[in-house]
Amino acid sequence: MCGIIGYTGTKNSVPFLLQGLRALEYRGYDSAGVAVQINGGINTVKAKGRIDNLEEKINSSEIKTDGTCGIGHTRWATHGAPSDINSHPHRAPSLALIHNGIIENYAEIEEMLSAEGYTFVSETDTEAAAKLIDYYFVRLGDPVKAIFEATDVIRGSYAFGVIFDSYPDTIYSIRKDSPLIVASTEEGGFIASDIPAILSHTSSYYQLEEGIVAIIGKNNVSFVDRKGNESSQTRLTIDWNVEQAQKGGFPHFMIKEIHEEPEAIRKTVSTRIGEDGLPDFGIRELDIVRLSKFKNIHIVACGTAMHAGLIGKNIIEKIARVPVNVDIASEFRYRDPILSKDDLVILLSQSGETADTLAALRHAKSKGVYTLSIVNVIGSSVAREADSVLYTWAGPEISVASTKAYSVQCALLYLFAVQLARACGKLSDAFAKELCRKLTEEVPEAISKTLELSKEIKNASRHYLASEHLFFIGRGIDSALCSEASLKLKEISYIHCEAYAAGELKHGTISLITDGIPVVALMTEEFLAEKVISGIREVKSRGANVLAITTKEIAEKYAIPADKIISVPEVDEFFAPFLLATVVQLFAYHIAAGRGCDVDKPRNLAKSVTVE
Numbered sequence: 001m002c003g004i005i006g007y008t009g010t011k012n013s014v015p016f017l018l019q020g021l022r023a024l025e026y027r028g029y030d031s032a033g034v035a036v037q038i039n040g041g042i043n044t045v046k047a048k049g050r051i052d053n054l055e056e057k058i059n060s061s062e063i064k065t066d067g068t069c070g071i072g073h074t075r076w077a078t079h080g081a082p083s084d085i086n087s088h089p090h091r092a093p094s095l096a097l098i099h100n101g102i103i104e105n106y107a108e109i110e111e112m113l114s115a116e117g118y119t120f121v122s123e124t125d126t127e128a129a130a131k132l133i134d135y136y137f138v139r140l141g142d143p144v145k146a147i148f149e150a151t152d153v154i155r156g157s158y159a160f161g162v163i164f165d166s167y168p169d170t171i172y173s174i175r176k177d178s179p180l181i182v183a184s185t186e187e188g189g190f191i192a193s194d195i196p197a198i199l200s201h202t203s204s205y206y207q208l209e210e211g212i213v214a215i216i217g218k219n220n221v222s223f224v225d226r227k228g229n230e231s232s233q234t235r236l237t238i239d240w241n242v243e244q245a246q247k248g249g250f251p252h253f254m255i256k257e258i259h260e261e262p263e264a265i266r267k268t269v270s271t272r273i274g275e276d277g278l279p280d281f282g283i284r285e286l287d288i289v290r291l292s293k294f295k296n297i298h299i300v301a302c303g304t305a306m307h308a309g310l311i312g313k314n315i316i317e318k319i320a321r322v323p324v325n326v327d328i329a330s331e332f333r334y335r336d337p338i339l340s341k342d343d344l345v346i347l348l349s350q351s352g353e354t355a356d357t358l359a360a361l362r363h364a365k366s367k368g369v370y371t372l373s374i375v376n377v378i379g380s381s382v383a384r385e386a387d388s389v390l391y392t393w394a395g396p397e398i399s400v401a402s403t404k405a406y407s408v409q410c411a412l413l414y415l416f417a418v419q420l421a422r423a424c425g426k427l428s429d430a431f432a433k434e435l436c437r438k439l440t441e442e443v444p445e446a447i448s449k450t451l452e453l454s455k456e457i458k459n460a461s462r463h464y465l466a467s468e469h470l471f472f473i474g475r476g477i478d479s480a481l482c483s484e485a486s487l488k489l490k491e492i493s494y495i496h497c498e499a500y501a502a503g504e505l506k507h508g509t510i511s512l513i514t515d516g517i518p519v520v521a522l523m524t525e526e527f528l529a530e531k532v533i534s535g536i537r538e539v540k541s542r543g544a545n546v547l548a549i550t551t552k553e554i555a556e557k558y559a560i561p562a563d564k565i566i567s568v569p570e571v572d573e574f575f576a577p578f579l580l581a582t583v584v585q586l587f588a589y590h591i592a593a594g595r596g597c598d599v600d601k602p603r604n605l606a607k608s609v610t611v612e
Contacts, residue, residue, distance in 0.1 A: 002073060002074060002076050002088070002098075002100040002101075002190060002193065003021060003027045003073065004022030004023070004024075004071075004073045004098055004100055004161050004180065004193040004197075005017055005020030005021055005022070005024065005071070005098075005190070005191070005218065005309070006071040006098075006161045006163075006171045006173070006191035006192070006367070007070060008069035008070075008170060008189050008217060008218045009068055009186055009187050009188020009189065009215060010068060010188065010218060011068060012065055012066070013067050013068050013069055013070035014036065014063060014064060014065075014067070014070065014598060016070075016188075016190075016201075017034045017036075017070050017071070017523075018054075018055055018072070018349050019200070020114075020190075020192060020198070021034075021051050021054075021072050021073075021074055021197075022051055022573075022594040023072055023197045024091060024192070024193060024194060024197050024269065025074065025194060025601060026196075026253070026341060026364065026399065026400060026600060026601060027193070027194065027400075028264065028400060028432035028601060028604075028605050029072065029075055029076050030049070030077050030082035030088040031046065031048045031049065031075045031082045031083070031086070032053075032054040032072070032074045032075065032087065032241065032393075032554070033045060033054060033072065033073055033087040033088050034058065034063070034070055034071065034072040034073075035070060035071050035096035035163060036063045036067035036069070036143040036377075037068075037163055037165070037168055037169070038066050038067045038291050039054075039170075040165065041065045042096045042163060044089055044091060044096060045058050045165050046087035046089070047085065047087065048083050048084050048087070049082075049219075055435070056171065056179055065152060068188075068218070069095065069163060069169045069170070069171065069218070070405060071089055071097075071162075071163055071171060072089075073087070073088035073089055073161075073397075075088050077125055077332040078102060078125070079102075079106070079126075080122060080123025080124050080125045080127045081123070081400075081527060084239070085122050085123075086119060086123055086124050088124075090122065090127045090130040091122065091129040092133065092445045093134055093466050094138065094165055094166065095130065095134055095162055095165065096130070096163055097130035097601050098126075098160070098161045099126040099129060099130075099161075100159040100179070100180075100193055100392065101156060101157035101159060101176075101178040102125060102157050102158075103126065103129050103154055103155070103156045104125075104156035105154065105155040105156070105157045106124075106126075106380045107130070108126075108413050109129075109131075109132050110128045111155065113128070113131050113135060113425050114131065116135065118131050125156075125560070129150065129154060130162075132153060132466075133147055133150040133160075133162060135150075135493045136148075136150050136214075136470055137148040139166070140590070143162070143164055143167055143170075143172050143225055144215070144228075146537060147162065147174055148173060148213065150212075151174060152173065153608045157176055157177035157178045157355060157528075158174075158175065159173070159174075159178035160172075160174050160179055160342070161173050161191050161192060162176070166373045169216075169217060169486065170216065170217055171191055172215055172216075173208060173214040174208075174211070174212065174213050174214070175210055175211065175359050176210050176295075177210070177381065178353065178355075179193055179194065179207075179381070180208045180235075181194070181198070182206040182216060183198050183206070183221075184216070184220060184221040185201050185202045185221075186195065189202055189217055189218060189219075189220070190202075190216070191214070191216060193342070195238055195396070196398070198395065199238060199241070200242050202238075203493070204235050204236065205236055205238065205239060205261060206233040206235055207233075207234070207379035207380075208223075208233065209223075210312045211225070211226060211534045212224065212225055212231045212233070213225075214233075214508070222312075228595050231556060234379075236378060237557070239362050240395050247355065251593070252399065252589070253397075253399040253600045254399035254401055254589055254600055255589055255593075257397055257398070257399055257403050257583060258403045258405045258550055258585050258586060258589065261404045261407045261444075261447050261560055261582060262444035262447045262451075264393065264394045264395065265276065265447070266442040266444040267393040267442050267444060267446050268393045268394065268408045268411055268412060269411050269412070269415055269439050272390070274278050277395055277435060277436055278422070278432055278433060278436065279415050279418055279419040279422075279438065280418070281416075283372075283388045283390075285387065285388055286372065286388055288419075288423045289423075289426075291343060291420050292425075293377060293573065294322065295340070295342040295418070295573055295600070296322070296323050296340070296343045296344075297322055297323070297324045297343070297344045298324075298326065298339070298343060298345045298364075299313060299318060299325070299326045299327070299333050299348065299413075300327045300328075300329050300345060300348070300357060300360045300361075300364075300397070301311055301328075301329055301333035301347065301357060302328065302329045302354055302356055302357055302546055303487065304350075304401075304405070304487060304488075305348035305349055305354075305402075305405075305406070305407045305409060306326065306328055306606070307406070307455060307480065307483045307484035308406050308410050308413065308466050309326045309346075309348055309357070309482060310326050310414070310486075311414070311477060311480050311481065311577060312326075312413030312414075312417065313325075313568050314423035314476070314480055315414055316413070317411060319418070319427060320417055320424050320427075320494065321421075321424065321426055323336075328361070329359070332356075334365065337394060338370045340369070341369065343369050343370075344369070344370050344371075345360075345364040345369050345370070345371045346371075346372050347360065347361050347371060347372070347374070347375075347382055348362075348373075348374050348375075348409055349373070349375050349382050350377075350384040350409075351376070351377055352377040352380025352381060352383045353374070353377070353380050353381050354374035354382070357382055358381050358382055358385070361373070361382055361385055363387065365385070368502055368545055369375075370387050370388075371385075371386040371388070372386060372389070373385075373386065373388070373389045373390070374389075374392060374409055374412050374413070375390075375391060375392065376392045376393075376394050376397065376408075376448060380605060390416075392405065392408040392409055392412060393408070394408045399599070399600045400491075400600060400602055401488060401600075401602065402589075403585045406484065406581065407582070408582060410578065410581070411443075411578075414435075414439055414575075415439065416434050418432050424492070428530060429430075432434075435480055435574070437455075438572055438575060440573060441485035441573065442575070444579070445576050446568070446570070446571040446575070447493075447579060447582050450568050450579045450583060451582065451586075453566065453568070454590075457586045457590055458586075458594075459584060460547060460566060460589040461483075461587055462544070462594060463518075463564075464495070464518050464582045465591060465594045466586060467495055467518050468495040469496050469497065469512075469517060469518075470495055470496070470517075470518045470519070470520065470521045471497065471498055471499075471509070471512075471517065471518070471520070471521070471544075472485045472499045472500070472519075472520045472521075472522065473499075473522070473532070473539075474499075474501070474521065474522035474532060475501060475502050475523075475531050475532050475535075476505065477524065477525065477577055478523060478577070479499070479501040481504070481522055481524075481577050482501075482522055485522065485587070485588070486498055486499035488585055489584075489587070489588040489591065491605060492588055492592040492597055492599055493588060493591045493592040493597055494595075494597065494602075494603075495591070502531065502535030502536075503531065503535070505538055506538065508537070510538060513538075513539045513544050514541060514542065514543055515543035516544075516545055517545065518538045518544070518547070519536075519544040519545060519546045519547070519585075520546075520547045520549065521535065521536050521550075521562065522547075522550070522580055522584070523548065523550040523554050523560075524547070524550070524554075524577055526557070526573060529550075529557075529558050530558070533558060534560055536560065537561055540561055540562075542598065545560040545562075545563050546561070547562060547563065547564045548565045548566070549562045549564065549566045549580055549583050549584070549587075550567055550568070551565075551568055551570075551571075551579075552567045552568065552570050553570070555567040566583060568583060597608065
């Protein structure tokens, strides 16, 4: 969601702020702004649109070269349309504030403050927070006490960065349910909503705990709890460098990250396989005995992560024979799910800060259910609050459209399925070892070979550049893969597309198939190939243009009545969905790039959805 950056030091703050904001562009935004302390006051510059618009306004203002302490923000609109006025930072008489999150009771706060003589100029919830802190600061005269008093009143999620007119060279921060990191370097102190904003300045940072105020000075950082006591925060180390966060010669982050899938899967899986060749998650609480006692599994996630959960459901039920429910995180707690002490809830999230997933996690824990998180960001909220965590060692994923994070989530779910099947007596150790070997060695190699099909996929994609509608169809696990294929295409190319189980076409959707309508059929499971081919014949008879994406074995064995066939390299059928996932990602990428879309930053989308 919104991007936060703050700097205080001995140098001009504006270059640091702009650099940090550009590093956070991947989060999605519609406006940007900065506030800088100058001569005992605070000057703000805000602009609707891209950061270039903000920089142009800064260059004609007095803050261009003045001010060594400032805060910056990229906004993704939730309350009020994108505009200069609604942009952050928001001012109050004594301070400026930036915010990531949602203030749920902002209307009540505005009503209370209006009675005290405050006026409001924006449509945002954030302005209420800024003026509430100001209200308490006027009465208490202490920034930390004012922030704590205000957050006692505020309901919702927030990561705040605050600077005060009368407290030069200092940034104050606090968070609840929204990410915020803090760093102290030789150049000065920083706050940020994500690592890329500070990566060029330091390799270490603090993940600010909830309910703690961070006081960032130009030479030091301190942390204070609600009682005024100093709080100890754990210093973390960034295990990837600036070069990894750049495009590496590729035209977009998305295509670079697709090409990183083989190594990401190899790294994620190989670290979880013991010397005996069997899964070893290093989680004592989830040993073979504990796993064997789970009666039901609930996989909870949003968007792409939820689609990875659908793949996991298929694999877990196939080899472990344990029932699996897959829930959209935003609906999980509202449908009052039936949970018992014999259940396991698995939370999937790339960022580990997804608001709906975090809320679902807390609901599960409130019911006394054991929770396991699968996330990519060390120290993130979902990772810290779950009973156990498995990290996906995907490295930074900058493109808003998730690719390698999806693949590694699927890989860990495959590995989890193998371990669960062993625990339930459904899989011998010998067969489990063979599956682990293939997942570690053969799958990454097969994906690397699949990437060599990129030119063929690009050529095929040219036929769909002008399409307005498209359908994905499949059976079995491919039906789950179709859901992700559809999401990937629609979110970056803006083509309306839908995913259907091929057997469902005749129950209504076939009415939408007319001459020239593109249909993409996915086939990885040979025992279902004839069923999918039957669906292809149904749409072909009504004029559809069909692209079939399948395995080499199926393509050679069956006469597929498609206009174009793309077959992936040989691999164990059990793991073929990994290869088709790469193909549909490349398919979506080439269509979006061919249509001239902003591939890495699709409109209206954000990388980390930290509001409900």
